[in-house]
Amino acid sequence: MIKVYVVDDEKLVRQGIIGLIEWEKYDMEVVGNSGSGEETILFLRENEVNILFSDLEMPGLSGMDFLKEVKETQPDTQIVVLTMHQEFELIQQSLRIGILDYITKAQIEEENVHVFMRGVRKRYLERTQLYDRVISDNEVYIWITEGSTQRENAVNLLREYALAFELLGDSYIFFSGDCNRILLMHLIELSGRQQSVLVELKQVKGISHNQLKDILDREIKILLFRERQPANYRYTYIYPELPEIKRGDSRQEILSSCMKMEFMLDNSRYEEVMERIKCADLSSEERTAVFYHFNLYWSEFSGRDIRLYFDEVAYFRCWYQWREWFNQIHIAVQKRIGNTGTGIGTMELIHKAIIYIREHMDREIALDDLLHITGMSKSFFSRNFKKVTGKTFITYLNDMRIDSAKKYLTETEQSVHWIAIQVGYVDEHYFRKLFKDKTGKSPKKYRETQGNQN
Known part of the structure; x- marks a missing residue:
C-alpha cells in the first residue's frame, strides 16, 4: 500500500479530504495527519510516508521552506500540493522543488477527483520505478546544477536541442553513456559552467538509479567539495574505486x-x-x-x-x-603579529586579553582584570601588550570603544547618550569630548557627515 499523510491547519478540511477520497481504490492508506508543518516534520523523521498531501498556507514554516524541509527529511516522499485557488506563482515555485502534482480543495469535492487520483497514483509509480530501474550502460553522465532556476534553464535547453535526459532528484540531470557528449558540454557552457558540474561515472552497469542518487548525495558530493577547481567543471570517477568517506573532525x-x-x-x-x-x-x-x-x-x-x-x-x-x-586571513594575521618577537605562549595570552576587552568593553575594565586572566605581572603585560597591538591598554580600549560608537552612529538612529552607555561610557560628556579628540568631530557632526557620504 502507498502510505499517505495529510497536512492542513484546518481540522475539518483534513477530515473532509480523508473522508471524501476512497484511498483503497488507489492502493493507498492514510497513515496520519496534522495541522502544522512542525508536527509533520517530526512524524516524517520517525515514519515512512510515500505521498504527502499538504496545504502550503499554514502557521509556522512558510510554504516553500516547508516543502524543502520535507525533501531534506524524507527525499523519496512525493508531495501533492493542496491550494485554495489556481495560484500560478505558488504552483510554479512548488513544481521547481519537485512536487508530484497539485489540486485545489474545491476539486476534491468534484466528480473528477477520481481521474486526478488515478493520475497521482500513475505518476507516483512511474517516478519511484525510475529509481528502482537498473542502469544498463557501463558509464553515465550527470549534470549537477545549482538551484531550481539553473535546473529549469538547463531542462529548457535540453528540450530545445532534443537531447535525451532524465531528472534524478532535485539537482541531478541524468544522461546515458551513448548521449551526445559534445552537445552536452556545449549546453553546459551556454548555461554557465561556473554554476555547473558534469560528472562522468564509470563502471556503474547493474546499479539502480536509486543507488546512483545515493552515491551522488554522499561520496560524489563530498569529493566535489574537496576537489573542484575554478577552471574545471568536468570530473570523472570510477564507481568501484570511490574512496570510503571517513567521518572527519566535528x-x-x-x-x-x-x-x-x-x-x-x-x-x-x-x-x-x-x-x-x-x-x-x-x-x-x-x-x-x-x-x-x-x-x-x-x-x-x-x-x-x-x-x-x-x-x-x-x-x-x-x-x-x-x-x-x-x-587571506592567515597572511594578514602573520603580517600583523608575526614579527613582534613575542613567544607563542605570550601571544596567546595577549590575544585572550584582547578578546576579553572586546567582549566586555560595554562595562568598566581595569588593568587588574587583564592581569588576572593572563597571570602576568603589570610590567610584563604592559610591555608585551604594546608590542603586539602597538598601543597601551587604555588607548586600545578607548579606540575600540570609539570604533564601535562610529558604527552605532552610522548604522542606527539611537541617541548619543544611549550609544555612550553601549560602548562603556557612563559619563556622556566625557564620551563626547573623547570622541571629538579621536575623530575631530562631535558625535552629531560625525553622524551627519557619514549620512551625507552614504
Whole structure:
C-alpha cells in the first residue's frame, strides 16, 4: 500500500479530504495527519510516508521552506500540493522543488477527483520505478546544477536541442553513456559552467538509479567539495574505486584547532589543520557558522570587517574558495603579529586579553582584570601588550570603544547618550569630548557627515 499523510491547519478540511477520497481504490492508506508543518516534520523523521498531501498556507514554516524541509527529511516522499485557488506563482515555485502534482480543495469535492487520483497514483509509480530501474550502460553522465532556476534553464535547453535526459532528484540531470557528449558540454557552457558540474561515472552497469542518487548525495558530493577547481567543471570517477568517506573532525574539534596561536604562526601546523578542515564532518550551513566564529576570533589581528562575512562567503561551494579565504586571513594575521618577537605562549595570552576587552568593553575594565586572566605581572603585560597591538591598554580600549560608537552612529538612529552607555561610557560628556579628540568631530557632526557620504 502507498502510505499517505495529510497536512492542513484546518481540522475539518483534513477530515473532509480523508473522508471524501476512497484511498483503497488507489492502493493507498492514510497513515496520519496534522495541522502544522512542525508536527509533520517530526512524524516524517520517525515514519515512512510515500505521498504527502499538504496545504502550503499554514502557521509556522512558510510554504516553500516547508516543502524543502520535507525533501531534506524524507527525499523519496512525493508531495501533492493542496491550494485554495489556481495560484500560478505558488504552483510554479512548488513544481521547481519537485512536487508530484497539485489540486485545489474545491476539486476534491468534484466528480473528477477520481481521474486526478488515478493520475497521482500513475505518476507516483512511474517516478519511484525510475529509481528502482537498473542502469544498463557501463558509464553515465550527470549534470549537477545549482538551484531550481539553473535546473529549469538547463531542462529548457535540453528540450530545445532534443537531447535525451532524465531528472534524478532535485539537482541531478541524468544522461546515458551513448548521449551526445559534445552537445552536452556545449549546453553546459551556454548555461554557465561556473554554476555547473558534469560528472562522468564509470563502471556503474547493474546499479539502480536509486543507488546512483545515493552515491551522488554522499561520496560524489563530498569529493566535489574537496576537489573542484575554478577552471574545471568536468570530473570523472570510477564507481568501484570511490574512496570510503571517513567521518572527519566535528565543529568543536575544528574550532579548537584553528583558534590557537600556533595555528597562525607555525606554517606546518597551519597546513596540517587546513587538511583536517577540508575533510571536516560539516554541512554547508555548519561550515558557514563555524568559520564565522573563526573570523570573529582573529578579527583584531586580521583587520577584516566581520559585518561583511556573510556576503563574502554566500557563494562558496567548494574547498578552494574557503582555502583562499583562510589564506587571506592567515597572511594578514602573520603580517600583523608575526614579527613582534613575542613567544607563542605570550601571544596567546595577549590575544585572550584582547578578546576579553572586546567582549566586555560595554562595562568598566581595569588593568587588574587583564592581569588576572593572563597571570602576568603589570610590567610584563604592559610591555608585551604594546608590542603586539602597538598601543597601551587604555588607548586600545578607548579606540575600540570609539570604533564601535562610529558604527552605532552610522548604522542606527539611537541617541548619543544611549550609544555612550553601549560602548562603556557612563559619563556622556566625557564620551563626547573623547570622541571629538579621536575623530575631530562631535558625535552629531560625525553622524551627519557619514549620512551625507552614504
